[in-house]
Amino acid sequence: MWNGSGYISLVLPLLVAFPVWYWVRKRSKNSLPYPPGPKAYPLIGSLLDFPHKVPLWEGLTNLAKRHDTDVLHLKLPGTEMVVLSTSEAISDLLDQRSAIYSDKPSTTMVELIGFTESGLPFMPYGPRWRMHRKLLNEFVSPSTSKDHDVNQVKVVSDFIINLHRKPESFREHIHLLTSSLALSIAYGIRADSLDNEIVRAYEEMLGAARKALIPGSFFVDVLPILKYLPPWFPGVRFHAFADKVKKDLHAAMTRPLEHVAERLKVGGDIDPSIMSTCLENLEDLGKKGVDMEVIRNTAGIIYGGTSGTTKTLLSSFFLAMARSTDIMRTAQCQLDSVLDGGRLPDHSDIDDLPYIVAIVKETFRWAPPLPIGTFHRLMEDDVYRGMFIPGGATMVENIWAICYDEVTYPEPHTYNPARFLDENGRIDPSVKDPEARVFGSGRRICPGRHLALRMVYLTVARILATFDILPPVDKEGCPRIPEARFNQTLVRDPTPFECVVKPRSEKAIKLIYDTVSIHR
Numbered sequence: 001m002w003n004g005s006g007y008i009s010l011v012l013p014l015l016v017a018f019p020v021w022y023w024v025r026k027r028s029k030n031s032l033p034y035p036p037g038p039k040a041y042p043l044i045g046s047l048l049d050f051p052h053k054v055p056l057w058e059g060l061t062n063l064a065k066r067h068d069t070d071v072l073h074l075k076l077p078g079t080e081m082v083v084l085s086t087s088e089a090i091s092d093l094l095d096q097r098s099a100i101y102s103d104k105p106s107t108t109m110v111e112l113i114g115f116t117e118s119g120l121p122f123m124p125y126g127p128r129w130r131m132h133r134k135l136l137n138e139f140v141s142p143s144t145s146k147d148h149d150v151n152q153v154k155v156v157s158d159f160i161i162n163l164h165r166k167p168e169s170f171r172e173h174i175h176l177l178t179s180s181l182a183l184s185i186a187y188g189i190r191a192d193s194l195d196n197e198i199v200r201a202y203e204e205m206l207g208a209a210r211k212a213l214i215p216g217s218f219f220v221d222v223l224p225i226l227k228y229l230p231p232w233f234p235g236v237r238f239h240a241f242a243d244k245v246k247k248d249l250h251a252a253m254t255r256p257l258e259h260v261a262e263r264l265k266v267g268g269d270i271d272p273s274i275m276s277t278c279l280e281n282l283e284d285l286g287k288k289g290v291d292m293e294v295i296r297n298t299a300g301i302i303y304g305g306t307s308g309t310t311k312t313l314l315s316s317f318f319l320a321m322a323r324s325t326d327i328m329r330t331a332q333c334q335l336d337s338v339l340d341g342g343r344l345p346d347h348s349d350i351d352d353l354p355y356i357v358a359i360v361k362e363t364f365r366w367a368p369p370l371p372i373g374t375f376h377r378l379m380e381d382d383v384y385r386g387m388f389i390p391g392g393a394t395m396v397e398n399i400w401a402i403c404y405d406e407v408t409y410p411e412p413h414t415y416n417p418a419r420f421l422d423e424n425g426r427i428d429p430s431v432k433d434p435e436a437r438v439f440g441s442g443r444r445i446c447p448g449r450h451l452a453l454r455m456v457y458l459t460v461a462r463i464l465a466t467f468d469i470l471p472p473v474d475k476e477g478c479p480r481i482p483e484a485r486f487n488q489t490l491v492r493d494p495t496p497f498e499c500v501v502k503p504r505s506e507k508a509i510k511l512i513y514d515t516v517s518i519h520r
């Protein structure tokens, strides 16, 4: 029978043993070496070695090579950073140990703007993130992303017409294409110009938000305690800035929601969308705890997720084509033989167009839109290959390092889709697929990847079926190959470049207008 002393004799050793076990475990972890990296000095850590003269992804790749490691450690003021630069390390940690590598680091400005509450990519790992992600997945999973094919065909048709009417504005058209696609999927709205009220509201908000997202743009990110200063305090700008972005974000997401709700109420003609489906199923969603705010945020993230990344990828595709006429012609030959010149390609043709598939893979590899992904945060101490990785560390996936690895992709700076093909011109499964890495990893992997891939394949195939993309020529008629230059922000967009976009033939023009008249 249990008496007090029996109970104490059982519990006391446990009470003593647990803290000792915990302390020994923590100490033994702490006594392990950190991953290799540059020397850290008091206060400034490894800042002196932090890349600032070359693009961050190249600098981090060089630093990792110099320290002969694919797990690089940098001690920075206020944070530890661990940079992973091989698929193996990313898969071991971010994929296989995703239970502890799926949080997101934040900054004071990101919190003040409210992105940690409303923006899926910034939400801390937990129930709120899970609820948003689950709702989004219902619309963009491998099977449900096919539901948006009709929308995609319509907006791509609009794009092709715009390209024919004003070819020199190809980048604006790409911008409109991705914005319109996002709005049509989220709200059933097709934008016919970048002046569209909803597009403008999203773009203005995103422009301001991007500024706030660059760490260090606001001193409050360096010294978070400043956030407690009242807005009226002399010199305090960040409160007003954050409040404005927060308000603009709310307005950008609310306006289209109200538009769809109004249309549903009056029973007007409306294209199906994520918003209309959610509003029609409010009761069922409510039972799962999904409220209007979650719905508004989920539809809103479609714009943010689609606009920068897909736009960048398609701009890089134009640049690549203007630099490689032979590659473009090879793709067009394959398109002509499959389609017999009688129709435009569809999603269902892609399997018969391995050269187009190779072009898309090579564009993702050559110009990954997010070369260092978006950072993860390790939630507790970890040990990997005998090295100690501290809880709270900012984890960086160096996607660029993987895409430019010389062993996997010889001559990585050369744009060469043939590297993905076997001797029979089929996709070679033994070559690592960059599409498996450019969308990130683990539980935070891009949920829009299936949607994005369907969109990109369709657009690339349709452009090449109908247009030539050529380098401009100088006075003597010699081609001026545009340089491959990219900006150095976190989304790696090609800097402005010129190219000549012209219909392949009269037959192509007829095809364009015949197809469009079906979709209007």
Ligand code: HEM
Residues within 6 Å of the ligand: 120, 121, 122, 133, 140, 301, 302, 303, 305, 306, 309, 310, 313, 369, 370, 373, 374, 375, 376, 438, 439, 440, 441, 442, 443, 444, 445, 446, 447, 448, 449, 451, 452
């Ligand atoms: C070329 C197109 C795209 C690329 C290259 C891309 C890339 C990425 C990457 C690298 C991440 C970070 C993943 C990580 O943390 O490991 C991400 C996250 C995300 N992407 Fe995409 N993306 C693309 C298109 C889209 C589209 C079309 C959507 C719209 C549905 C979207 C929505 C999101 C969201 C919501 C997240 C945050 C996920 C989370 O934190 O749980 N993306 N994307």
